[in-house]
Amino acid sequence: MELLMAAGHAVEAMVAERTGARALGPLHQSVLKTLSDLGPHARDDLAARLETPPAEVSQVIDELLGQDLVRAMVVNVGGRHEVVTLTASGAAARAATLGDMKAVQDVLLASITKGERAQLHYLLLRVCATAARAGHGRSRA
Structure with a gap:
């Protein structure tokens, strides 16, 4: 277990060093990833998908709106909803993060x-799936 923790800390440190001033927090990255992978989401749906309190997700969305990484639109389908979508700048930030993670991985x-x-x-996927089944984290592909 100590090796997994040490590896995780090393990865976090290397990614933080590589991204420098443009680094976004883990929840910010999760919001961008979800919007990139799955498309627009209502704030509450995004919070549910990320298994994070709506107030925290809302704060992160507001910060991402301030950086022009996401855009919010009001839609009236089955009621009034604010839907958040990725901007071109958000897609570029996501691509830069993926590039940074690939470089660290290499x-x-x-x-x-x-x-x-x-x-x-494969082994890490199994470990993450086991943790998710135990209620500690989400399975990631």
């Missing part, structure tokens, strides 16, 4: 083979 995994990388990926 550095960290440089000493292992392609097959070992695939095996590590």
Whole structure:
């Protein structure tokens, strides 16, 4: 377990170093990822999907609106809802983050083979799925 924690801390430190001033918090990144992967969401739906209190998600959305990374629109379908969508700047920020994570991954995994990388990926998916079933975290693909 100590190795997993050490690896996680190393990844966080390397990503933070690489992203520098443009770094966004984990919840900010989760909102951008969800909007990028799944499209527009109402604030409450986004909070439910992220399993995060609506007030926290709302605060993050307001911060992302202030940085022009997302846009909010009011729609009247089955009632009035504010729907949040990714802007071009938000998509660019998401792409930059993915590039940063790929660069960190390449550095960290440089000493292992392609097959070992695939095996590590599979094993980590199993660990995350087990944690999710135990109610501690979400399964990630």
